[in-house]
Amino acid sequence: MAEKQKILIVDDDTNIAELISLYLTKECFSTKIVNDGEEALEEFTSYKPDLILLDLMLPGIDGYGVCREIRKTSAVPIIMLSAKGEIFDKVLGLELGADDYMIKPFDSKELVARVKAVLRRFVNGGTAQPDAPIASTTEQDKSVSYPDLTVNLTNFSVEYCGKNLDMPPKELELLYFLASHPNQVFTREQLLDHIWGYDYIGDTRTVDVHIKRLREKIKDHESWKISTVWGIGYKFEVRK
Numbered sequence: 001m002a003e004k005q006k007i008l009i010v011d012d013d014t015n016i017a018e019l020i021s022l023y024l025t026k027e028c029f030s031t032k033i034v035n036d037g038e039e040a041l042e043e044f045t046s047y048k049p050d051l052i053l054l055d056l057m058l059p060g061i062d063g064y065g066v067c068r069e070i071r072k073t074s075a076v077p078i079i080m081l082s083a084k085g086e087i088f089d090k091v092l093g094l095e096l097g098a099d100d101y102m103i104k105p106f107d108s109k110e111l112v113a114r115v116k117a118v119l120r121r122f123v124n125g126g127t128a129q130p131d132a133p134i135a136s137t138t139e140q141d142k143s144v145s146y147p148d149l150t151v152n153l154t155n156f157s158v159e160y161c162g163k164n165l166d167m168p169p170k171e172l173e174l175l176y177f178l179a180s181h182p183n184q185v186f187t188r189e190q191l192l193d194h195i196w197g198y199d200y201i202g203d204t205r206t207v208d209v210h211i212k213r214l215r216e217k218i219k220d221h222e223s224w225k226i227s228t229v230w231g232i233g234y235k236f237e238v239r240k
Contacts, residue, residue, distance in 0.1 A: 004028055004029060004030040005029055005030065005050040005051070005119060006029070006030045006031070006032070006047060006048065006049045006050050006051075007024050007029050007030070007031045007032075007049060007050065007051050007052070007053060007115065008031075008032050008034065008040065008043060008044060008047055008049035008051075008052045008053070009021055009024075009031055009032065009033045009034070009053045010034050010035075010037075010040040010052060010053065010054045010055055010058065010063070010066065011033070011035065011053070011055040011058075011081065012035045012036060012055065012057070012058055012059055013055070014033075014035065016104075017033045017035070018033065019108070020053060020111065021033055023108045023111060023112055024112065024115065027112050027116075029115070032047050032049070035058075035059075036058050036059045036060045036061070037058045037059070037060045037061025037062060037063070037065055037066045038060050038061055040052075040054070040058075040061075040066050041061070041066060041069055041070070044070060044074075044076075049076065050076070050077075050119060050122075051076065051077045051078070051079065051115060051118060051119055051122075052070070052076060052077070052078045052079070053079050053081055053111075053115070054066060054067060054078055054079065054080050054081065054098075055080075055081045055082065056080060056081070056082040056093070057082070057083070063080060063081075063082070063093075064092065064093070064096055067080070067093070067096045067097060067098055068096050068097075070097075071096065071097040071166075071168060072166075073166075075156060075166070075167065075168050075169055075172075077099045077100075077118045077119060077122045077169060078097065078098045078099055078100075079098065079099060079100040079101070079102060079114060079115065079118060080093045080098045080100070080101045080102070081102050081104060081106075082101070082102075082103060082104060083103070083104045091205060091209055094206060094209045094210065095209055095212075095213065097168040097171075099118050099122075099168065099169055099170050100114055100118055100196075102114065121169065121173065122156075122169050142154050142176075144176060144179045144180050146179065146221070146223060146224050146238070147221065147223045147224070148160065148161045148162075148221055148223075149161075149179070149218070149221070149224070151172065151175055151176045151179055153172070153173070153176050156169060156172055158172060158175070160217070160218055165217055165218075167217065170195065170196075170210055171210050171213055171214055171217075173195050174191065174195050174207075174210050174211070174214065175214055175218070175226075177191070177194055177195060178226065178234065178235065178236035179224075179236045181235075181236065182224075182235075182236050182237075182238040183235060183236070183237060183238055184235055184236075185229045185232055185233060185234070185235045186233050186234060186235065187232055187233040188204035188207040188208070188233050188234075189204060190233070191207045191233065191234070192204060192206065192207060207233075207234070211226065211228075211234055214226060222239070223238065223239055224236065224237060224238050224239065225237050225239075
């Protein structure tokens with residue numbers, strides 16, 4: 001029998017945490033509940049979860065701080081949970097490396113669906129299926145290579161200028177998808193559909209946030225760059 005995937009639930013509201021645990025246990029997940037940020041960081045190391053459901057408003061270290069610390073060493077999927085619905089809060093969560101963001105109160109079926117979707121993308125290396133790109137690619141291990149850049153979805157690694165880059169799953173999937181379709185322009189809506197697979201939070205600025213983070217880590221190269229096509233979206237521009 002396959003080992004159950006482990007979900008770490010971080011929420012100081014015990015009732016909500018136990019309800020979430022019940023929903024996920026019925027779907028054959030293994031769960032562990034913690035109630036504050038410090039305990040979350042401790043259990044992350046010992047429990048080794050496959051995904052974290054992370055409430056923002058926590059005593060001690062808040063959800064943003066927990067996410068920031070975890071992203072220093074791990075790309076484990078993180079879904080943020082919050083009663084806050086402001087765009088600023090969503091964008092900040094995404095900028096810190098969260099993979100999804102759900103606003104309380106939420107439907108139990110939607111929560112389970114999003115957990116499964118995020119885990120599926122993380123385990124299977126994304127849903128995007130590349131066309132035949134100009135770059136060097138390996139279909140078997142889902143990798144794409146350009147001068148000074150190799151993106152591999154099989155082991156979720158990025159090598160840039162001879163060094164390995166730490167990159168959250170969504171950023172890596174977005175980079176891989178664009179790089180797998182050189183010089184092809186995609187709208188923000190198309191990228192949301194390809195990478196997230198559903199109406200993420202109803203805001204295309206999600207894509208802008210991830211592009212911004214990619215550009216902070218990967219600078220324009222003489223052979224390629226991530227280009228903005230004003231009024232439309234983005235493309236991975238290859239210079240011949």
